[in-house]
Amino acid sequence: xxxxxxxxxxxxxxxxxxxxxxxxxxxxxxxxxxxxxxxxxxxxxxxxxxxxxxxxxxxxxxxxxxxxxxxxxxxxxxxxxxxxxxxxxxxxxxxxxxxxxxxxxxxxxxxxxxxxxxxxxxxxxxxxxxxxxxxxx
Amino acid sequence: xxxxxxxxxxxxxxxxxxxxxxxxxxxxxxxxxxxxxxxxxxxxxxxxxxxxxxxxxxxxxxxxxxxxxxxxxxxxxxxxxxxxxxxxxxxxxxxxxxxxxxxxxxxxxxxxxxxxxxxxxxxxxxxxxxxxxxxxx
DNA sequence: CGCTGATTTGACAACGGTTCTCATTGCGGA
DNA sequence: TCCGCAATGAGAACCGTTGTCAAATCAGCG
Numbered sequence: 001x002x003x004x005x006x007x008x009x010x011x012x013x014x015x016x017x018x019x020x021x022x023x024x025x026x027x028x029x030x031x032x033x034x035x036x037x038x039x040x041x042x043x044x045x046x047x048x049x050x051x052x053x054x055x056x057x058x059x060x061x062x063x064x065x066x067x068x069x070x071x072x073x074x075x076x077x078x079x080x081x082x083x084x085x086x087x088x089x090x091x092x093x094x095x096x097x098x099x100x101x102x103x104x105x106x107x108x109x110x111x112x113x114x115x116x117x118x119x120x121x122x123x124x125x126x127x128x129x130x131x132x133x134x135x136x137x
Numbered sequence: 138x139x140x141x142x143x144x145x146x147x148x149x150x151x152x153x154x155x156x157x158x159x160x161x162x163x164x165x166x167x168x169x170x171x172x173x174x175x176x177x178x179x180x181x182x183x184x185x186x187x188x189x190x191x192x193x194x195x196x197x198x199x200x201x202x203x204x205x206x207x208x209x210x211x212x213x214x215x216x217x218x219x220x221x222x223x224x225x226x227x228x229x230x231x232x233x234x235x236x237x238x239x240x241x242x243x244x245x246x247x248x249x250x251x252x253x254x255x256x257x258x259x260x261x262x263x264x265x266x267x268x269x270x271x272x273x274x
Numbered sequence: 275c276g277c278t279g280a281t282t283t284g285a286c287a288a289c290g291g292t293t294c295t296c297a298t299t300g301c302g303g304a
Numbered sequence: 305t306c307c308g309c310a311a312t313g314a315g316a317a318c319c320g321t322t323g324t325c326a327a328a329t330c331a332g333c334g
Contacts, residue, residue: 294316294317
């Protein structure tokens with residue numbers, strides 16, 4: 001029972017537009033940014049709709065969601081269906097997907113060590129990408 | 138330049154009460170919960186004050202802050218000054234502090250691999266503690 | 275020990291992101 | 305083509321958090 005990819009949602013114009021906007025950006029974007037992007041494209045989509053679809057997509061695992069330090073939710077379409085993490089640039093927002101068996105194993109290990117079961121984890125790495133490193137200080 | 142433990146804030150009754158409430162709980166608590174705790178104890182402290190102190194304390198590294206899935210900030214006084222992570226129980230909220238050189242090294246490695254510098258990371262592990270595992274399903 | 279100026283506090287308004295409401299719209303099957 | 309139901313849109317409602325500003329407090333000093 002891990003197949004909640006049960007997307008029997010109706011394909012609509014706005015749904016496609018959102019997915020498309022997401023697909024075109026290599027960075028994590030907030031619901032509001034996506035809404036603005038679409039508006040800029042001339043595609044009028046209600047803000048509530050953007051939120052609804054984004055939620056549905058993340059529930060279906062079509063997009064990744066992470067929270068910025070100030071609690072805002074940001075989304076990004078993921079390249080693979082597999083479990084992975086991100087390395088995000090604090091300067092430009094560039095996000096690279098990475099997999100890491102090492103962390104997965106570590107998480108399982110420490111959790112088990114303390115008697116925990118049904119383990120999940122959140123791992124996000126951020127820094128300055130090569131370009132931003134060069135540009136700053 | 139990593140010593141921002143420059144706490145020349147004035148010690149007040151409410152500040153102490155907040156630190157105390159935090160020290161007494163082994164779980165992560167939200168600002169509002171702490172506010173309620175104090176109120177329950179008969180200690181009247183303004184909500185804004187709770188937020189302000191919590192922020193100041195986390196800035197000074199006296200407490201750990203993490204974001205719940207729905208974006209709420211939760212705090213916990215940390216046992217050590219050292220860099221560490223948590224394994225949190227989804228059932229009862231119990232939080233155990235763990236250190237993990239393995240993750241630290243992994244984070245550095247994958248980041249470097251993609252040309253990132255000034256790397257930081259967030260790692261939180263959650264599951265069901267021994268008790269909750271036994272109790273559920 | 276009381277005074278003085280600066281830091282904190284507290285009540286409440288303001289904010290910003292997200293969710294809810296509900297009438298309207300538009301897809302998909304019959 | 306028609307119907308029924310899911311999806312949409314506009315705006316209000318929510319909720320955690322932050323800002324405002326006058327009143328309360330504290331530290332140092334005379």
